[in-house]
Amino acid sequence: MSKKVLVVDDEPSIVTLLQYNLEQAGFEVVTANDGEEGMQKAIREQPDLMILDLMLPKMDGMEVCKQLRQQKMMIPILMLTAKDDEFDKVLGLELGADDYMTKPFSPREVLARIKAILRRIQSSQPAHEEEERQTLRIGNLEILPDHYEVYFNGERLELTPKEFELLVYLAKHKGRVLTRDQLLSAVWNYDFAGDTRIVDVHISHLREKIEQNTKKPLYIKTIRGLGYKLEEPKGDD
Amino acid sequence: MSKKVLVVDDEPSIVTLLQYNLEQAGFEVVTANDGEEGMQKAIREQPDLMILDLMLPKMDGMEVCKQLRQQKMMIPILMLTAKDDEFDKVLGLELGADDYMTKPFSPREVLARIKAILRRIQSSQPAHEEEERQTLRIGNLEILPDHYEVYFNGERLELTPKEFELLVYLAKHKGRVLTRDQLLSAVWNYDFAGDTRIVDVHISHLREKIEQNTKKPLYIKTIRGLGYKLEEPKGDD
DNA sequence: CATCTTTTATCGAATATGGAGGAACATATG
DNA sequence: CATATGTTCCTCCATATTCGATAAAAGATG
Numbered sequence: 001m002s003k004k005v006l007v008v009d010d011e012p013s014i015v016t017l018l019q020y021n022l023e024q025a026g027f028e029v030v031t032a033n034d035g036e037e038g039m040q041k042a043i044r045e046q047p048d049l050m051i052l053d054l055m056l057p058k059m060d061g062m063e064v065c066k067q068l069r070q071q072k073m074m075i076p077i078l079m080l081t082a083k084d085d086e087f088d089k090v091l092g093l094e095l096g097a098d099d100y101m102t103k104p105f106s107p108r109e110v111l112a113r114i115k116a117i118l119r120r121i122q123s124s125q126p127a128h129e130e131e132e133r134q135t136l137r138i139g140n141l142e143i144l145p146d147h148y149e150v151y152f153n154g155e156r157l158e159l160t161p162k163e164f165e166l167l168v169y170l171a172k173h174k175g176r177v178l179t180r181d182q183l184l185s186a187v188w189n190y191d192f193a194g195d196t197r198i199v200d201v202h203i204s205h206l207r208e209k210i211e212q213n214t215k216k217p218l219y220i221k222t223i224r225g226l227g228y229k230l231e232e233p234k235g236d237d
Numbered sequence: 238m239s240k241k242v243l244v245v246d247d248e249p250s251i252v253t254l255l256q257y258n259l260e261q262a263g264f265e266v267v268t269a270n271d272g273e274e275g276m277q278k279a280i281r282e283q284p285d286l287m288i289l290d291l292m293l294p295k296m297d298g299m300e301v302c303k304q305l306r307q308q309k310m311m312i313p314i315l316m317l318t319a320k321d322d323e324f325d326k327v328l329g330l331e332l333g334a335d336d337y338m339t340k341p342f343s344p345r346e347v348l349a350r351i352k353a354i355l356r357r358i359q360s361s362q363p364a365h366e367e368e369e370r371q372t373l374r375i376g377n378l379e380i381l382p383d384h385y386e387v388y389f390n391g392e393r394l395e396l397t398p399k400e401f402e403l404l405v406y407l408a409k410h411k412g413r414v415l416t417r418d419q420l421l422s423a424v425w426n427y428d429f430a431g432d433t434r435i436v437d438v439h440i441s442h443l444r445e446k447i448e449q450n451t452k453k454p455l456y457i458k459t460i461r462g463l464g465y466k467l468e469e470p471k472g473d474d
Numbered sequence: 475c476a477t478c479t480t481t482t483a484t485c486g487a488a489t490a491t492g493g494a495g496g497a498a499c500a501t502a503t504g
Numbered sequence: 505c506a507t508a509t510g511t512t513c514c515t516c517c518a519t520a521t522t523c524g525a526t527a528a529a530a531g532a533t534g
Contacts, residue, residue: 116430
């Protein structure tokens with residue numbers, strides 16, 4: 001889900017600055033130090049966006065931009081111009097850059113622009129339309145992932161985000177036993193297989209809300225030594 | 238039964254943006270990158286409406302417009318002007334454009350204009366528009382997108398443009414959780430490079446007006462870590 | 475008695491909000 | 505017609521507040 005950004009500049013300090021800030025903001029960053037390398041990486045790495053300095057060794061930014069466009073690479077480009085030169089700006093945009101920015105700039109500014117461009121392009125997956133309307137049903141539970149709502153016997157339950165995501169994940173894998181590690185990596189994004197009982201706590205919270213009256217849990221079963229699973233309640237319903 | 242729209246612009250990002258949003262709204266989209274291609278496609282594809290940039294390679298928008306009219310092509314045209322240039326606007330309209338719009342614009346704005354034009358053109362045909370013509374109702378809220386009016390318990394509310402647009406978008410996706418980015422990309426101009434948190438401010442202003450007396454918001458709910466959603470107020474009414 | 479559940483307290487992060495600055499627009503004035 | 509003046513609205517920022525995540529500890533269960 002994280003976007004890949006290619007930074008092309010010959011000034012190491014600029015590259016470092018951008019790389020650091022972009023990574024902080026959750027982007028994946030690839031760098032290049034001259035125009036030729038920039039071209040190659042633009043093609044090979046297929047980044048979601050490119051930050052391109054105008055003045056570059058071997059091949060300047062304008063040329064890179066032009067050649068990429070000729071090759072029908074429609075990757076969004078944020079052009080960096082060293083001075084406030086109207087002429088260059090206009091030229092850059094005509095060559096197909098999506099935005100420009102004059103040095104010096106603040107990290108905040110760069111991030112804002114990048115987000116604006118990505119937003120504008122909207123390359124974010126418009127394909128998910130079928131998944132949108134779905135309703136997950138388990139017993140008397142009704143889960144609407146889009147609406148962030150859960151109903152139990154038609155009554156709305158108030159769940160915290162973690163509880164909600166945990167439940168959705170369990171529901172999407174109804175009947176299957178899921179280990180704590182699986183749940184951790186799916187809901188928490190923890191990569192390690194550490195020993196943590198956080199899952200237990202949230203399972204407990206969930207049960208509090210969806211197992212209203214019962215003594216033994218009907219929905220979320222504990223599989224001792226393994227993990228948990230959500231299943232269709234036995235008996236009548 | 239979907240309408241066909243021809244988008245003529247030389248800026249790839251604008252074309253992409255419009256195409257995406259129009260397709261989302263159920264239009265069929267054809268694109269062209271310069272004036273000549275635009276002319277050809279206007280004739281060959283017989284679109285129901287044309288979005289035409291003023292500044293174009295090979296043949297500018299004004300010229301395209303003029304030639305089409307001379308050929309008795311009465312296709313509705315929505316003109317895009319890069320800068321706020323009164324002269325161009327007037328000229329464009331005199332040449333037979335049906336409406337104009339200055340860049341930058343917000344996606345919602347374009348859609349509204351397009352629908353307005355189409356409605357105006359074929360006011361004879363009773364359309365089955367589910368979207369624009371109806372009034373949106375949520376609880377005691379009544380929203381008339383066309384009239385730019387909102388009523389709460391029958392009383393007219395004074396909303397600023399941003400507040401209004403935001404509310405309409407929320408209302409059209411009633412119940413759905415919308416992230417700040419989604420709201421930004423729908424309601425704000427495509428080149429807005431500011432802070433995502435601006436959404437919070439306008440939400441706050443909206444709540445001030447539509448959540449009159451209540452402690453907890455009834456209409457606009459905050460989904461922590463995600464965004465906001467507008468929903469039917471709980472309880473009865 | 476080991477495992478699972480519940481409770482409690484604390485910390486940190488996300489959100490709400492008031493106010494300042496400034497741009498855009500409208501109206502008044504020369 | 506161009507320049508003032510005023511107003512509205514948008515955006516940003518700083519501060520206050522709310523709320524959830526988590527660790528630790530106490531309690532329950534088989």
